[in-house]
Amino acid sequence: xxxxxxxxxxxxxIKRGEAVILTAEEMVELVQSKGPxxxxxxxxxVTTGTFGAMCSSGAFLNFGHSDPPIxxxxxxxxxNDVPAYTGLAAVDVYIGxxxxxxxxxxxxxxxxxxxxxxxxxEIELIxxxxxxxxxxxxxxxxxxxxxxxxxxxxCNPRNCYxxxxxxxxxxxxxxxxxxxxxLPNFGNVNFAGSGCLNPLTRDxxxxxIGIGTRIxxxxxxxxxxxxxxxxxxxxxxxxxxxxxxxxxxSPEFIRGATMSGYGCxxxxxxxxxxxxxxxxxxxxxxxxxxxxxxxxxxxxxxKRERPVLRKVSYAELFSGKVEINGKEVPTSPLSSLKMSxxxxxxxxxxxxxxxxxxxxxxxxxxxxxxxxxxxxIQIIPKVRxxxxxxxxxxxxxxxLVKASELIKKHSIDHLPIVExxxxxxxVTSWDLATSIGLGKRTLAEIMTREVVVAREDxxxxxxxxxxxxxxxxxxxVLNKKGExxxxVTTDDISRLWGRRR
Amino acid sequence: MGSEKxxxxxxxSYNAEKAGEPILATVIKExxxxxxxxxxxxxxxxxxxxxxxxxxxxxxxxxxNRFRSMGVEAKILRQTISLDRERCIDCGACISVCPTRALxxxxxxxxxxxxxxxxYCKLCTEACPMRALSLTKLE
Numbered sequence: 001x002x003x004x005x006x007x008x009x010x011x012x013x014i015k016r017g018e019a020v021i022l023t024a025e026e027m028v029e030l031v032q033s034k035g036p037x038x039x040x041x042x043x044x045x046v047t048t049g050t051f052g053a054m055c056s057s058g059a060f061l062n063f064g065h066s067d068p069p070i071x072x073x074x075x076x077x078x079x080n081d082v083p084a085y086t087g088l089a090a091v092d093v094y095i096g097x098x099x100x101x102x103x104x105x106x107x108x109x110x111x112x113x114x115x116x117x118x119x120x121x122e123i124e125l126i127x128x129x130x131x132x133x134x135x136x137x138x139x140x141x142x143x144x145x146x147x148x149x150x151x152x153x154x155c156n157p158r159n160c161y162x163x164x165x166x167x168x169x170x171x172x173x174x175x176x177x178x179x180x181x182x183l184p185n186f187g188n189v190n191f192a193g194s195g196c197l198n199p200l201t202r203d204x205x206x207x208x209i210g211i212g213t214r215i216x217x218x219x220x221x222x223x224x225x226x227x228x229x230x231x232x233x234x235x236x237x238x239x240x241x242x243x244x245x246x247x248x249x250s251p252e253f254i255r256g257a258t259m260s261g262y263g264c265x266x267x268x269x270x271x272x273x274x275x276x277x278x279x280x281x282x283x284x285x286x287x288x289x290x291x292x293x294x295x296x297x298x299x300x301x302x303k304r305e306r307p308v309l310r311k312v313s314y315a316e317l318f319s320g321k322v323e324i325n326g327k328e329v330p331t332s333p334l335s336s337l338k339m340s341x342x343x344x345x346x347x348x349x350x351x352x353x354x355x356x357x358x359x360x361x362x363x364x365x366x367x368x369x370x371x372x373x374x375x376x377i378q379i380i381p382k383v384r385x386x387x388x389x390x391x392x393x394x395x396x397x398x399x400l401v402k403a404s405e406l407i408k409k410h411s412i413d414h415l416p417i418v419e420x421x422x423x424x425x426x427v428t429s430w431d432l433a434t435s436i437g438l439g440k441r442t443l444a445e446i447m448t449r450e451v452v453v454a455r456e457d458x459x460x461x462x463x464x465x466x467x468x469x470x471x472x473x474x475x476x477v478l479n480k481k482g483e484x485x486x487x488v489t490t491d492d493i494s495r496l497w498g499r500r501r
Numbered sequence: 502m503g504s505e506k507x508x509x510x511x512x513x514s515y516n517a518e519k520a521g522e523p524i525l526a527t528v529i530k531e532x533x534x535x536x537x538x539x540x541x542x543x544x545x546x547x548x549x550x551x552x553x554x555x556x557x558x559x560x561x562x563x564x565x566n567r568f569r570s571m572g573v574e575a576k577i578l579r580q581t582i583s584l585d586r587e588r589c590i591d592c593g594a595c596i597s598v599c600p601t602r603a604l605x606x607x608x609x610x611x612x613x614x615x616x617x618x619x620x621y622c623k624l625c626t627e628a629c630p631m632r633a634l635s636l637t638k639l640e
Binding site for chain 1 (some may be wrong): 590611
């Protein structure tokens with residue numbers, strides 16, 4: 001006979017102080033040693049926790065009315081110089097985690113504003129409005145704290161990914177991504193999520209996590225209010241939409257952050273209780289880090305479909321190194337395991353002390369998801385569409401004088417240096433100008449040997465970013481075989497972008 | 502004399518001509534001091550080595566002069582790195598970028614900084630989403 005418990009029965013046990021609560025890590029140990037059937041008998045609730053960067057986060061703030069009143073709705077609002085969304089009623093705004101400061105850039109953003117609010121710090125509001133008969137005021141500047149607000153509701157459209165990915169970088173440049181800094185030539189692996197502590201890995205069938213599930217959020221209690229955007233449970237990528245009251249939260253669990261070169265975000269602490277209704281739930285809640293696999297993706301390929309190098313388990317990721325092409329590569333979790341554990345522990349204590357009861361979801365989350373790509377109506381031009389195909393090249397043994405003549409005759413700035421049909425360097429008009437009087441004779445002496453190149457099938461925008469990063473104005477273009485087929489310059493790209501506008 | 506021993510980190514810059522010579526080995530042999538290589542990036546074009554040594558100030562001065570006499574630029578790294586535990590959330594974003602394992606997790610998954618191994622490359626200060634790591638130049 002299979003045993004069945006209801007959430008109501010579990011709540012009764014919690015109230016009587018008889019419920020058995022384990023954290024997800026404790027549950028894994030129990031299920032591994034005693035099996036799911038016995039675990040289902042012994043355990044009532046498993047607590048989870050995660051503390052990671054969740055960019056799709058933000059808060060609705062209601063200021064109350066000024067005198068004379070102002071209609072921020074449709075106007076502009078800045079919180080500590082970070083723009084907030086005002087397309088709402090007169091005195092409601094939404095401050096999103098990724099908005100960045102006008103004056104401080106990525107070092108301070110919406111996530112930091114939310115943290116500072118929770119810390120009880122004073123925030124400056126600057127608002128501008130167009131003025132109406134009922135809301136005549138055009139401008140406002142004031143200082144407020146969390147306490148001064150009528151409501152401050154964290155409302156996050158996509159949090160708490162069931163599992164995420166691990167990221168590495170095959171290219172020869174450091175990448176600044178939402179997965180942190182990725183060093184060149186597979187220099188490191190960064191991954192997100194807390195493995196078996198991740199809430200949605202414990203209930204992958206969404207039997208108990210649904211609309212109305214009460215959760216730990218940011219140190220207070222909140223609710224799951226629906227499936228998150230991009231909810232895609234079939235591929236193990238379910239997400240949640242959640243809300244919570246900032247006034248209950250603690251700055252320990254709500255932290256603004258900057259991913260250098262990428263942007264601002266918010267670290268959110270979330271913990272979800274999983275009622276163990278039967279053996280099947282116990283089995284899912286007992287899956288270990290060895291059994292949870294995620295994709296290791298190569299972010300060195302700047303395309304939407306990044307190549308999956310292989311599947312990698314959380315156990316391997318947490319070991320501190322993973323193997324790529326026979327090389328040991330160090331790993332970093334981007335979610336805090338220590339904080340995730342702390343959240344699972346706190347939630348466990350709340351339930352044990354009867355302060356936190358489980359809620360019955362009013363509706364289950366969709367079991368299937370929609371994860372389409374953006375509908376695009378423009379074709380992104382490739383390098384081959386804009387590059388100069390007429391190739392003027394020189395050889396390493398050619399003289400500086402010859403190079404000057406070529407550059408002048410063809411009015412070009414970049415002279416690829418070719419030896420036996422292969423690109424070996426590049427000389428620019430700047431290189432020539434700065435070599436005058438230094439006694440150099442051949443191009444081999446002055447050419448740049450580590451040439452930044454473009455591939456003919458790369459999108460122009462990617463190459464434009466590369467030129468900007470290296471502070472250069474052109475790059476030789478190679479085809480798939482590595483042969484020199486053209487040159488692309490910032491002039492070529494400007495002409496294209498000029499046409500776009 | 503008996504001056505107190507101090508730990509110093511020294512940056513050695515090699516040019517292309519010196520890169521092939523056993524200079525480091527020579528200094529170790531002559532001084533008898535344990536020079537710990539923290540970081541080395543050297544090829545036929547030259548490069549850099551960062552060493553740490555525990556010695557008296559006079560001995561450190563002697564090492565510097567010996568390297569210089571053999572054509573290697575040598576200077577003491579006067580910097581310090583600190584981890585602000587108040588700001589740190591122990592996410593570990595700094596760990597995989599650290600080239601010398603100066604940053605690692607404790608058993609309790611707390612980020613630990615071992616300044617003795619640090620070569621002040623600044624990768625971690627950039628990688629830290631909380632800006633909890635900072636480098637200060639000492640005068």
